[in-house]
Amino acid sequence: xxAQELLALADDELILGWRNSEWTGIAPFLEEDVAFSSxxxxxxxxxxxxxxxxxxxxxxxxDSLAFDRQxxxxxxxxFVELRFVPDWAQTIARHWLYESADAIRIQALMQSDDSxxxxxxxxxxxxxxxxxxxxxMWADRLREEARFQQAVDELWxxxxxxxxxxxxxxxxxxxxxxxxxxxERSTHTGELAPLWEExxxxxxxxxxxSW
Amino acid sequence: xxxxxRVWEALAEIPDPEIPAVSLVDLGVVRTVAVDGDRVRxxxxxxxxxxxxxxxxxxxxxxxxxxxxxxxxxxVAPEGWSSDRITEEGRRKLRESGFAPxxxxxxxxxxxxxxxxxxxxCPYCGSEDTRLDNLFGPTPCRSIRYCTSCRQPxxxxxxx
Numbered sequence: 001x002x003a004q005e006l007l008a009l010a011d012d013e014l015i016l017g018w019r020n021s022e023w024t025g026i027a028p029f030l031e032e033d034v035a036f037s038s039x040x041x042x043x044x045x046x047x048x049x050x051x052x053x054x055x056x057x058x059x060x061x062x063d064s065l066a067f068d069r070q071x072x073x074x075x076x077x078x079f080v081e082l083r084f085v086p087d088w089a090q091t092i093a094r095h096w097l098y099e100s101a102d103a104i105r106i107q108a109l110m111q112s113d114d115s116x117x118x119x120x121x122x123x124x125x126x127x128x129x130x131x132x133x134x135x136x137m138w139a140d141r142l143r144e145e146a147r148f149q150q151a152v153d154e155l156w157x158x159x160x161x162x163x164x165x166x167x168x169x170x171x172x173x174x175x176x177x178x179x180x181x182x183x184e185r186s187t188h189t190g191e192l193a194p195l196w197e198e199x200x201x202x203x204x205x206x207x208x209x210s211w
Numbered sequence: 212x213x214x215x216x217r218v219w220e221a222l223a224e225i226p227d228p229e230i231p232a233v234s235l236v237d238l239g240v241v242r243t244v245a246v247d248g249d250r251v252r253x254x255x256x257x258x259x260x261x262x263x264x265x266x267x268x269x270x271x272x273x274x275x276x277x278x279x280x281x282x283x284x285x286x287v288a289p290e291g292w293s294s295d296r297i298t299e300e301g302r303r304k305l306r307e308s309g310f311a312p313x314x315x316x317x318x319x320x321x322x323x324x325x326x327x328x329x330x331x332x333c334p335y336c337g338s339e340d341t342r343l344d345n346l347f348g349p350t351p352c353r354s355i356r357y358c359t360s361c362r363q364p365x366x367x368x369x370x371x
Contacts, residue, residue: 038347045261123291
């Protein structure tokens with residue numbers, strides 16, 4: 001895989017992990033506080049693993065890739081940039097759509113000829129199984145709710161943009177929706193820059209800090 | 212010169228940073244130990260990729276191997292960890308410290324149905340009458356269950 005492809009994966013997981021972590025301490029109830037915090041932690045762990053592979057190709061390290069690029073250089077899908085706190089319906093709609101899309105992407109990577117990519121994907125898939133169970137449980141609970149349905153409608157073009165065009169049919173099938181024009185990875189929303197400001201603040205103010 | 216057996220014994224003395232009752236060897240995170248003269252190469256695999264204890268584990272292994280007079284090389288193994296790698300000894304120690312050991316994962320994907328139908332025994336009273344409270348817990352490797360017999364919530368190692 002090219003470094004740019006690895007960065008797209010890593011950036012998706014890092015930025016979504018960051019968005020998930022925004023529920024820490026303020027989720028609707030304690031179980032979800034724990035769940036979203038734990039999911040955030042594993043997503044960021046996956047980001048680190050992908051950054052480490054990209055870093056070998058680019059002769060740098062994972063932290064530099066995660067924190068030292070400018071917002072415009074990130075390759076994440078606009079879908080993961082959107083800030084939803086305190087809207088639970090939108091949060092669950094994205095969680096469910098993203099995990100459905102991510103499963104398709106990871107399943108494909110598990111077939112990679114590169115044993116390192118295939119092995120890492122297999123490990124990530126087993127961890128993500130817990131995210132999918134959680135997302136599916138919530139989607140089942142909210143399926144009849146108008147606010148949830150509206151959020152899924154609004155986010156659907158963004159969700160398709162997580163996947164390469166040749167994988168999108170599988171997502172349509174998985175979530176029983178018709179294809180539409182996707183919001184592609186080449187663009188960014190206005191919500192990435194403020195996230196980046198916050199996410200990189202410590203690193204920018206204390207260069208070389210470690211803990 | 213240090214032997215692989217001696218290295219394994221020493222690594223078996225290192226407590227897990229988050230659950231000190233079990234060692235890194237009990238948890239099954241140490242995959243291979245290879246001795247080549249004064250150099251000792253250890254491959255280990257974190258329970259979860261996002262585990263914050265990974266660097267602590269690595270540091271402890273490096274220090275332990277240096278303590279044996281050898282030059283350590285500690286690498287993350289490409290194969291992923293599975294909860295089936297926890298040893299019998301590790302399962303016993305977990306249970307004694309109030310953590311329910313994982314149900315066997317064996318082959319096939321882990322699904323909600325499997326988690327809900329597998330036998331999960333309360334580590335406090337031994338009852339099988341327990342229910343899933345939260346898929347997620349205080350660390351990525353644990354879920355929360357509740358024992359309906361002794362009315363005690365407990366931490367359940369995830370099947371992965």
